[in-house]
Amino acid sequence: MAALQQIPISLQPKIPSPKAQFLHKPSTLSFSATFPSLRLASAHTRLRNPAAGARMSATAAGSYAAALADVAKSNGTLDATSADVEKIDKMFSDEGVFKFFSNPTVDLEKKRGLVDEISASSALQPHTANFLNILIEAKRTDLIKDIVKEFEMVYNRLTDTELATVSSVVKLEPQHLAQIAKQVQKLTGAKNVRIKTAIDPTLVAGFTIRYGNAGSKLIDMSVKKQLEDIAAQLDLGDIQLTV
Structure with a gap:
């Protein structure tokens, strides 16, 4: 994880x-x-x-x-x-x-x-x-x-700050994190947004964003999620896809 x-x-x-x-x-x-x-x-x-x-x-x-x-x-x-x-x-x-x-x-x-x-x-x-x-x-x-x-x-x-945790396979560039922060600010209306980063090799590619109370909200832009969606649509069940 x-x-x-x-x-x-x-x-x-x-x-x-x-x-x-x-x-x-x-x-x-x-x-x-x-x-x-x-x-x-x-x-x-x-x-x-x-x-x-x-x-x-x-x-x-x-x-x-x-x-x-x-x-x-x-x-x-x-x-x-x-x-x-x-x-x-x-x-x-x-x-x-x-x-x-x-x-x-x-x-x-x-x-x-x-x-x-x-x-x-x-x-x-x-x-x-x-x-x-x-x-x-x-x-x-x-x-x-x-x-x-x-x-x-x-x-x-106290500071009206929204915390967003961005997980990705590789470290994201500062400009990409800044864009993510702006989007989270639009979604939440928070005065400030703090970004924490995490490395998660299981995502294959892309990234995920967790925000909200205790990270209750998720934006999943990972390849892993896309593969899971494809598997579900094809009804592949427990078949594991490899990249």
């Missing part, structure tokens, strides 16, 4: 307040002070009821994302924070990085030290770096990927 190019706490339950501010010194992070209204399931609860734990984790990811977006909006860095979140997403897509921060046996200071290095090399904004430190302190880096998805949705809503 296409691969887009785009981490249990035992603390007393607590969710980011919309007015929460991220602290600037990792050594003085206060989880309860920064997220006074967080409501997370304890490790014991998740073990007894995995389904309930999954639902609460999803709620927690949304709350973290909303808190980060609120801080970014309040200090006028929403676009820059969105760029930071994309960098974090790419960074935690590395299995080694994800395991390092998720490993409970790794010393907290070592994790903070790596965050400092990453923040410097990736030019992350101070509140984004502090946000990562808060997740580390709260043992919630397992939520990173979900937080990224939730933040993206919050960002798109």
Whole structure:
């Protein structure tokens, strides 16, 4: 399938307040002070009821994302924070990085030290770096990927942005992506359109565009779709066509 190019706490339950501010010194992070209204399931609860734990984790990811977006909006860095979140997403897509921060046996200071290095090399904004430190302190880096998805949705809503994922066999030229963005804007009436690209060899040729709520709408201009349509018309059933 296409691969887009785009981490249990035992603390007393607590969710980011919309007015929460991220602290600037990792050594003085206060989880309860920064997220006074967080409501997370304890490790014991998740073990007894995995389904309930999954639902609460999803709620927690949304709350973290909303808190980060609120801080970014309040200090006028929403676009820059969105760029930071994309960098974090790419960074935690590395299995080694994800395991390092998720490993409970790794010393907290070592994790903070790596965050400092990453923040410097990736030019992350101070509140984004502090946000990562808060997740580390709260043992919630397992939520990173979900937080990224939730933040993206919050960002798109705040900026009236439509996200379109374009999948193709080979990388499309910028001018082609610009044309696709214009068409999606016409279809949706959105103020802005963001394009994400994915490589999908199964399409044979052509491309697909997914947009709308959770990618619910599809424009399929792939050769694969054309072959499937031909097969259906000829009633070829399970016969597989090769190119």
